Amino acid sequence: MLSANGLTKTFGDFKALDGLDLNVGAGEIYCLLGANGAGKSTTIKLFLGLLQPTSGTAIVNGVDVHKDPLAARRRLLYIPEMVALYDELTGLENLAYFADLGQVADRSPARLKACLSEAGLQESAFDRRVSFYSKGMRQKVGIALAIAKEAKVLLLDEPTSGLDPQASAEFHELLNRQRDRGAAILMATHDLFRAREVGTTIGLMRTGKLRRVLPAASVTAQDLEALYLEEMATAA
Amino acid sequence: MSMLAAITRHELRRSLRDRALPWLIILFAALAAYGAWNGARWAEERTDTVQIVADEATDGIAKKREQFAELKPGATPGFAGPQFTPFRPVLRPGVMAPLSIGQAEAYPYAARVAPMGDIRIFDAFKVDVDNPAVRAAGRFDLAFVIVFVLPLVLMAATFDLWSRERERGISAMVVSQPVSVTTLLAGKALSRALVLLTPIILATLAVLYVAGARDLAALAAVALVVAAYGAFWIALASLINVFAKRSTEAALAGGAAWLTIVVLAPALILATVDIIVPAPSALQFTSAYQAQSQDIRKAQRLAREAKGPEVIRDPAPNIPDRTRGFLKDRAIEDRTLAPLIRRHEEALAERRAVLNSLRLFLPAVATQDALDRIAGSDADRALSFQAQAMAFMKVTKDWMAERFDRDALLTSDDYDHIPKFEFKEPPAGAFQTGVLIDLAAILAAGLLLAAGVALGRRAATTI
Numbered sequence: 001m002l003s004a005n006g007l008t009k010t011f012g013d014f015k016a017l018d019g020l021d022l023n024v025g026a027g028e029i030y031c032l033l034g035a036n037g038a039g040k041s042t043t044i045k046l047f048l049g050l051l052q053p054t055s056g057t058a059i060v061n062g063v064d065v066h067k068d069p070l071a072a073r074r075r076l077l078y079i080p081e082m083v084a085l086y087d088e089l090t091g092l093e094n095l096a097y098f099a100d101l102g103q104v105a106d107r108s109p110a111r112l113k114a115c116l117s118e119a120g121l122q123e124s125a126f127d128r129r130v131s132f133y134s135k136g137m138r139q140k141v142g143i144a145l146a147i148a149k150e151a152k153v154l155l156l157d158e159p160t161s162g163l164d165p166q167a168s169a170e171f172h173e174l175l176n177r178q179r180d181r182g183a184a185i186l187m188a189t190h191d192l193f194r195a196r197e198v199g200t201t202i203g204l205m206r207t208g209k210l211r212r213v214l215p216a217a218s219v220t221a222q223d224l225e226a227l228y229l230e231e232m233a234t235a236a
Numbered sequence: 237m238s239m240l241a242a243i244t245r246h247e248l249r250r251s252l253r254d255r256a257l258p259w260l261i262i263l264f265a266a267l268a269a270y271g272a273w274n275g276a277r278w279a280e281e282r283t284d285t286v287q288i289v290a291d292e293a294t295d296g297i298a299k300k301r302e303q304f305a306e307l308k309p310g311a312t313p314g315f316a317g318p319q320f321t322p323f324r325p326v327l328r329p330g331v332m333a334p335l336s337i338g339q340a341e342a343y344p345y346a347a348r349v350a351p352m353g354d355i356r357i358f359d360a361f362k363v364d365v366d367n368p369a370v371r372a373a374g375r376f377d378l379a380f381v382i383v384f385v386l387p388l389v390l391m392a393a394t395f396d397l398w399s400r401e402r403e404r405g406i407s408a409m410v411v412s413q414p415v416s417v418t419t420l421l422a423g424k425a426l427s428r429a430l431v432l433l434t435p436i437i438l439a440t441l442a443v444l445y446v447a448g449a450r451d452l453a454a455l456a457a458v459a460l461v462v463a464a465y466g467a468f469w470i471a472l473a474s475l476i477n478v479f480a481k482r483s484t485e486a487a488l489a490g491g492a493a494w495l496t497i498v499v500l501a502p503a504l505i506l507a508t509v510d511i512i513v514p515a516p517s518a519l520q521f522t523s524a525y526q527a528q529s530q531d532i533r534k535a536q537r538l539a540r541e542a543k544g545p546e547v548i549r550d551p552a553p554n555i556p557d558r559t560r561g562f563l564k565d566r567a568i569e570d571r572t573l574a575p576l577i578r579r580h581e582e583a584l585a586e587r588r589a590v591l592n593s594l595r596l597f598l599p600a601v602a603t604q605d606a607l608d609r610i611a612g613s614d615a616d617r618a619l620s621f622q623a624q625a626m627a628f629m630k631v632t633k634d635w636m637a638e639r640f641d642r643d644a645l646l647t648s649d650d651y652d653h654i655p656k657f658e659f660k661e662p663p664a665g666a667f668q669t670g671v672l673i674d675l676a677a678i679l680a681a682g683l684l685l686a687a688g689v690a691l692g693r694r695a696a697t698t699i
Contacts, residue, residue: 048412050411050412070416073414077412080405080408080409082405086406088254097242098409100242100243101243101413101414102414103239103414155412
């Protein structure tokens with residue numbers, strides 16, 4: 001569903017990503033861990049087709065992102081750290097617009113409301129302007145879009161950063177549902193414990209390279225923390 | 237296409253909830269109304285002035301008819317010589333004059349054609365140059381509001397066309413959807429154009445209509461010019477938003493673009509033209525003309541004196557031979573001075589041609605030019621009046637020469653058949669070639685900016 005083959009991105013002399021090889025299959029949550037500047041966000045931008053790779057390929061749903069970025073984005077959803085929406089529009093109007101942009105097949109209000117409900121947004125919030133929404137509510141609109149798009153691939157960049165524990169737990173529950181639906185999920189995060197909890201695979205990145213790849217089930221939270229700190233210490 | 241429609245629809249919904257937009261449109265409408273009122277007032281004053289001049293000729297003829305009526309039967313009055321007939325060609329303001337005062341104050345609008353006079357037929361005229369604001373930016377007419385204020389209104393409403401979304405992080409969600417940035421920006425620009433330009437054009441047409449400018453074809457031409465000029469500025473805002481990641485950057489760039497395109501570039505181009513193709517000195521021309529004219533007349537006077545006293549034929553003609561001789565001398569003088577005049581006019585024409593072609597690279601100047609032409613306050617119309625007045629002077633001279641040949645004095649009834657000046661407007665009216673060229677230039681500039689948006693689209697996806 002999602003694969004990178006020798007994916008490299010340099011900015012002048014700086015190598016932001018160095019020969020990344022990665023595969024995320026259907027029903028898998030791949031968590032990328034690493035300090036700031038490790039190359040996590042660059043990886044996501046390359047999968048989105050917002051950056052041109054210096055070399056290598058990024059494949060989404062069998063489509064080379066850089067040859068046909070629009071086709072690659074058709075069944076893909078990106079949720080950034082802060083799901084920013086149009087404040088002057090309601091949650092439903094925002095979803096309707098993004099559903100239009102995402103070329104969602106069924107964009108009827110009934111279907112979109114069902115998606116918002118499935119994402120856990122209260123019905124009373126559908127027609128309220130999103131300027132009144134909390135961060136968690138905005139993330140739910142993002143997930144509702146994933147549901148509406150029937151996204152096969154989710155790219156998440158620090159999606160739970162700044163969420164309170166309850167909202168974070170709810171978000172990960174929604175993520176699990178997407179995984180169970182067969183979506184391939186790549187999530188960049190700093191949250192080691194959540195990564196181990198929801199992830200199926202964990203990749204540790206440092207200075208643009210994927211240093212370690214671990215099945216999430218194979219490590220305890222303490223082991224993961226130790227490994228992470230060890231990697232970061234190597235970097236220092 | 238459906239994607240473009242979806243984006244446009246969404247942007248329309250957003251725009252209609254924008255509280256600042258109605259105020260911007262109201263501001264424009266208020267300034268446009270004031271500009272049109274100013275233009276209408278000017279047109280009224282000019283019409284009255286021109287009428288006074290025209291009445292002068294009519295009154296002159298009426299007076300002559302009264303004198304004829306008072307004559308005793310069989311009397312031959314001195315004033316019946318055709319050379320004493322008054323002619324006053326005038327250039328009346330066009331129907332659309334309230335739109336733009338334009339170049340109308342820089343050219344004469346009336347001539348005094350004396351059949352035996354020289355070519356200096358145009359009335360001295362005075363331009364209001366006392367007010368420095370008028371000198372710097374012209375009159376505060378509707379054309380000024382369109383050329384100077386409209387871009388500011390459009391920039392204020394579109395400077396953050398995309399940069400606001402980038403600043404707020406919404407762009408990340410948008411560009412991750414299967415939509416090209418070119419389509420996205422086109423949809424945004426289209427919706428802003430609809431929301432802003434529709435009421436702006438309607439307001440412009442409404443104030444013009446109220447001000448008395450009611451030529452439908454001309455109103456359509458004004459709508460097209462405003463739409464094209466507005467589209468140019470919205471395309472420029474789109475281009476700025478391809479590169480600006482912050483609204484403050486976009487606002488600064490928009491302000492700088494306005495200053496450059498509307499104020500600095502026209503001034504710099506004019507200054508450059510002044511150096512490369514300087515305007516011929518009117519003072520030098522007048523001095524040379526007068527000096528040469530005096531030399532010719534002196535030589536003619538000496539020649540007449542050398543011939544000795546005039547011999548009066550028997551029977552004496554109605555029109556004295558001395559007057560005929562004077563007419564011949566004038567014809568010689570005209571022929572002798574023609575090369576001097578031609579050189580001066582060619583120098584003026586060369587400079588005008590350079591300025592005319594450069595306007596095509598300056599959308600603000602092309603817009604002003606188009607509005608001036610539609611209003612009939614452009615240089616070409618004024619020059620056409622001059623050319624037509626000069627041609628009319630030849631007609632009056634030929635008419636007089638023919639009466640001289642027949643030795644025919646004027647009678648009261650002849651005044652119904654004397655040559656009459658009637659200004660011929662440029663063909664095609666508001667859609668004359670000059671306006672179409674201006675429109676093409678403005679549209680080409682807009683398309684160039686749109687091409688810049690398409691070429692720079694990748695920069696717009698940076699999140």
